Amino acid sequence: YWWFVVHLWVEGTWELIMASLLAFVLVKTTGVDREVIDKWMYMIVAFALITGILGTGHHFYFIGLPGYWHWVGSVFSAMEPIPFFMMTLFAFNMVQRRRREHPNQAAVLWAVGTAVIGFLGAGVWGFIHTLSTVNYYTHGSQVTA
Numbered sequence: 034y035w036w037f038v039v040h041l042w043v044e045g046t047w048e049l050i051m052a053s054l055l056a057f058v059l060v061k062t063t064g065v066d067r068e069v070i071d072k073w074m075y076m077i078v079a080f081a082l083i084t085g086i087l088g089t090g091h092h093f094y095f096i097g098l099p100g101y102w103h104w105v106g107s108v109f110s111a112m113e114p115i116p117f118f119m120m121t122l123f124a125f126n127m128v129q130r131r132r133r134e135h136p137n138q139a140a141v142l143w144a145v146g147t148a149v150i151g152f153l154g155a156g157v158w159g160f161i162h163t164l165s166t167v168n169y170y171t172h173g174s175q176v177t178a
Contacts, residue, residue, distance in 0.1 A: 037089060043155075044085020044113065051151060052077045052120055058144045059124065063131035073123045081116040084109045091163075110163040114156035117148075124148035 056070050091106025124145045135141060161167055 037092075040085070040089045040092070044081060044088065048081040048085065048116055048155075049078055051147070052081070052116075055120060055124060055144055055148060058140055059127045062135040062137065062141045062144065063127050064133040064135075065127050065130050069130070070127065073119075073126075077116050077119050077123065080112075080119060084112045084115060088113050107163070107165070111160060113163070114152065114160045117152040117156035121148040121152045 052074060056074050059065065060067055060070055087109035088106060090102045091110050093102035093106060124147075128141060128145060162171055
């Protein structure tokens with residue numbers, strides 16, 4: 034069951050914490066209405082949980098469950114970069130809509146940079162890792178770590 038712990042921690046907790054911290058920093062530094070940021074957050078959280086929880090289905094096939102889980106898990110695993118891409122769009126969109134120039138530009142740069150690096154690292158690398166030919170060599174190996 035270790036893959037459930039790892040996957041549900043990553044998709045169910047880490048992405049949501051990252052999105053909430055990003056939203057908090059953007060609320061404080063851009064002056065954009067919280068309602069606008071909340072709407073973005075609802076979409077990011079929904080996509081993160083739907084793709085993340087169903088994306089764990091690619092492991093179900095290997096523990097003896099029906100073969101359709103391999104397809105369900107593969108499709109939703111391939112969709113897992115979408116919330117990270119949404120976080121990147123969210124960060125850039127909020128910075129463009131800002132109502133005030135915050136004196137701490139490093140915080141604004143950190144917020145946008147975190148979203149971009151999260152998308153590249155977890156989104157793009159995670160997608161590449163999901164592909165079966167790559168996954169065959171990397172899953173559960175030192176390459177993954």
